[in-house]
Amino acid sequence: MFTVGDTVFYSSNGVCVIEDIQERTFWGEKKLYYILRSTHNEALKLYYPVETAQSQLTEIVSKKKAELILEQFKNPPDPWNERMQERQHSYQKILKSNNHIQIAKMVNTILRRKIELESQEKKLSSGDQQLLNQVLPILYKELAVSLDISVEVVIKEVEQLIQNH
Template sequence: MFSIGDTVFYSAQGICSIEEIKEQKFGKEKQLYYTLRSHHNPNLTLYHPVNTDDSKLKRLMTKEQAVSVLQCFENIADPWDEKTNVRSHAYQATISSENHLKIAQMANTLLRRRTELETIDKKLPVQDAQVLQRVTTILYEELATALNTTASDISDQIDEIIEKN
């Protein structure tokens, strides 16, 4: 169980702070819910049941885990599938896995593909660019928190890693 004041990772919402724990009625019965405040969007209040078998709340990654995730960006890109729908399904499966290393490798592949296309004056397809924006915003924020820096610094570090490799 988490406590008021804890900072957690909440699925696709990213980093949130637990502001209170109280009974709420969102269905037939009252039950305890965490009241969460998104760090990415402070105007967003979220509620998550305290007692659930499929909790989407996770502890933030540690500094050691964050270093491992950053190292993923040294890897070569995964093979690029030209079929948009195949990529879309793969993206959703990766995001749903909530596995930081897999998500980082997916972002690595998208970043490298974007760089490759930019060298020939082309852009990443809109769907791919949207996925990249969504996952990097959340991933960089969590990495920054774990490494006590900013998401902008993380973005710069990753750009440097990709440029070198």
């Protein structure tokens, strides 16, 4: 069980702080809920049940794990699937897995594809760009919190790793 003040990772909502734990009634059922505040969007207040079969709340990755995640940006991209629907389906499965290493590999592949296309004066598909817009702020924020650095430093680090490898 988490406590008030803990920083947690909440699936697609990213890094959140537990502001309170309260009993609330939703859909006619009274339960104990974590009251979460998103660090990505401070106006966003979330309620998450304290007791649930498969919690989507996890601890923030450790500094060591964050460093392993960053290492993924040194690797060449995974093979690009030209079939957009298959690619998007595969990416959604990766996101649902909450596996930070796999998410970083996916982001690495998409970012490298974007750079390749831009060198040919082309653009990434809107679906792939939308996915980056959704995932990057969350990934960068968690890495920043875990490594105790700013998001801007994380962004520069990722850009340098991709450029140098």
